[in-house]
Amino acid sequence: MRATITKWHTKxxxxxxxxxxxxxxxxxxxxxxxxxxxSEDIVQEVFSKLWIDKQKVKINSSIKAYLYKAVRNxxxxxxxxxxxxxxxxxxxxxDRNEAGxxxxxxxxxxxxxxxxxxxxxxxxRRKIFLMSRIDGLKYKEIAEKLSISIKTVENQMGxxxxxxxxxxxxxxxxx
Amino acid sequence: MNEKIKHIDDTLLxxxxxxxxxxxxxxxxxxxxxxxxxxxxxxxxxxxxxxxxTADEKKRPHTEAVWQKIEQQIHPSKFRTxxxxxxxxxxxxxxxxxxxxxxxxxVTTFPAQQLTQKEVLPDGTEIILNKNARLDYFFDTxxxxxxxxxxxxxxxxxxxxxxxxxxxxxxxxxxxxxxxxFSVDVIRDDGVYVDxxxxxxxxxxxxxxxxxxxxxxxxxxxxxRKIRDVLQKPAVFFTINQTLVFNNMPLKDVFSVLEECYxxxxxxxxxxxxxLLFKSRFPGNKIDEILNVITQTYGLKFxxxxxxxxxxxxx
Numbered sequence: 001m002r003a004t005i006t007k008w009h010t011k012x013x014x015x016x017x018x019x020x021x022x023x024x025x026x027x028x029x030x031x032x033x034x035x036x037x038x039s040e041d042i043v044q045e046v047f048s049k050l051w052i053d054k055q056k057v058k059i060n061s062s063i064k065a066y067l068y069k070a071v072r073n074x075x076x077x078x079x080x081x082x083x084x085x086x087x088x089x090x091x092x093x094x095d096r097n098e099a100g101x102x103x104x105x106x107x108x109x110x111x112x113x114x115x116x117x118x119x120x121x122x123x124x125r126r127k128i129f130l131m132s133r134i135d136g137l138k139y140k141e142i143a144e145k146l147s148i149s150i151k152t153v154e155n156q157m158g159x160x161x162x163x164x165x166x167x168x169x170x171x172x173x174x175x
Numbered sequence: 176m177n178e179k180i181k182h183i184d185d186t187l188l189x190x191x192x193x194x195x196x197x198x199x200x201x202x203x204x205x206x207x208x209x210x211x212x213x214x215x216x217x218x219x220x221x222x223x224x225x226x227x228x229t230a231d232e233k234k235r236p237h238t239e240a241v242w243q244k245i246e247q248q249i250h251p252s253k254f255r256t257x258x259x260x261x262x263x264x265x266x267x268x269x270x271x272x273x274x275x276x277x278x279x280x281x282v283t284t285f286p287a288q289q290l291t292q293k294e295v296l297p298d299g300t301e302i303i304l305n306k307n308a309r310l311d312y313f314f315d316t317x318x319x320x321x322x323x324x325x326x327x328x329x330x331x332x333x334x335x336x337x338x339x340x341x342x343x344x345x346x347x348x349x350x351x352x353x354x355x356x357f358s359v360d361v362i363r364d365d366g367v368y369v370d371x372x373x374x375x376x377x378x379x380x381x382x383x384x385x386x387x388x389x390x391x392x393x394x395x396x397x398x399x400r401k402i403r404d405v406l407q408k409p410a411v412f413f414t415i416n417q418t419l420v421f422n423n424m425p426l427k428d429v430f431s432v433l434e435e436c437y438x439x440x441x442x443x444x445x446x447x448x449x450x451l452l453f454k455s456r457f458p459g460n461k462i463d464e465i466l467n468v469i470t471q472t473y474g475l476k477f478x479x480x481x482x483x484x485x486x487x488x489x490x
Binding site for chain 2: 011012015018019023027035040043047048062068069072079114118132133134136139154155157159161165168
């Protein structure tokens, strides 16, 4: 999308930039901090800062590469300052609005599609994937429950996600 | 995936998304992502599936809602009170700018042809244009809208983008979408027929509007103002996904749909009640499989005669 590359410092361009990358960057930030609301805070702060400093910010490659770098830096900073992290967790009692209507409608549809795709996974793989995603268990907990090695859980999770990605190619908005 | 960096694989990326990577691995993933856009795109496709694979709303970011919040932050109101005139000046300036700027959309035209053609629009939307259909596509930078003007019949698989609406304009009304699959058939003096395969679309003319969901169909009539929904035909997307959907359709009509789609002949014994209503969905099934389901449902039998001819009879 050209607008995000060239015109992100205008308000409408910034909105496009935000909406295009916010969700994925949250997943990225989560990879570092393993906390949902914290990862959202990190990404929001990166965007707010970018807007405030938009005149000063020097972008060497693409704005997207810049965002990734900024999220990584911010996430690492948070990891280093666990105290701040804890404060955040205490304060964050999440009073988000409902998602936009359109978003909900499309999400619903994606969900049924992903369920179909998940059902196509082999039994063992599906079980492990659902224990992680639906029950929210850690790899270690899954391994203990099923009496298998963590390595197996890791492998099955990786293969499951790769299968789903392949299966759903083209279905998902940003893919 | 980038072949050169072998140590970043699906297993590690998944573990990273699950928040279970070690500190060193996190750094590796970050470096890998910062290396190329290709890597980022791969990661994003995994991450999107990952995020959608949980039902827990708390685990999924709500982009729209958060944007409302951010928007307020980046648009401080004190600015307006300090320079009230500046806002007005800007508004007038911007308005003038938009009014006097000559339209400079780049229009991509797909002229009418004798054959059905598959095309990709500049935004990534895939279309299948039936023969003699014509389509002009442009991006309206003022309204941030992707616009396709259509004459004739076309199928759309719209590239999803919530920030840039996609609109199909026709003689009798328009179809607005976010990202979905549907077909539009503009028939002169009759109206615009819209069939939705997935997602949500909105039909509108100057007087009326109607929202259609997956599996629904609608008509914007050429005359009269009221937009109405119509029953979706069972084989409307057969050429696209080989799927048939029967919604309480009399057996005799089911059979004629099958005859047309599978180029077979189906003969029915006189004793069979062909007014029975049939409801089912067949995604890419073979004709034998479908007949098997139908006959079993009603305690009937079928046998295959030669040259694509089937005979259906009471047990």
